[in-house]
Amino acid sequence: IAGGTGLTPMYQIIQQIIKDKNDHTEVKMIYGNITEDDILCREDLEAMRELSYVDIVFTLDKPSSDWREEAGYVTPDMIKKYLAPANQQPITVVCGPPPMMKAVVSTLKSLDYPKDRILSF
Numbered sequence: 001i002a003g004g005t006g007l008t009p010m011y012q013i014i015q016q017i018i019k020d021k022n023d024h025t026e027v028k029m030i031y032g033n034i035t036e037d038d039i040l041c042r043e044d045l046e047a048m049r050e051l052s053y054v055d056i057v058f059t060l061d062k063p064s065s066d067w068r069e070e071a072g073y074v075t076p077d078m079i080k081k082y083l084a085p086a087n088q089q090p091i092t093v094v095c096g097p098p099p100m101m102k103a104v105v106s107t108l109k110s111l112d113y114p115k116d117r118i119l120s121f
């Protein structure tokens with residue numbers, strides 16, 4: 001789960017997964033921004049999500065009227081809908097503004113994601 005410039009480490013992780021043909025990691029990412037213009041590396045992310053094992057969902061705090069993806073902050077419902085379920089013991093990586101990270105990590109814990117498998121930086 002990334003917010004704003006918190007995309008940077010996620011982008012690097014995804015690039016490495018794609019580059020390593022022996023890596024069969026599935027990627028599920030929610031990437032939040034304020035507006036559509038704030039989405040960093042959008043063309044690259046759009047290309048990445050064309051791969052069957054990379055699922056990237058965008059959410060915006062202030063979407064335009066023609067925005068077709070998620071709107072608002074990352075919610076428990078978004079996490080349940082787009083990320084691997086807690087019972088699959090996924091590694092969940094969180095990076096973004098401190099208030100977002102605090103809220104998201106708290107939400108993940110409330111949804112029973114294993115604390116030792118939540119990485120935030």
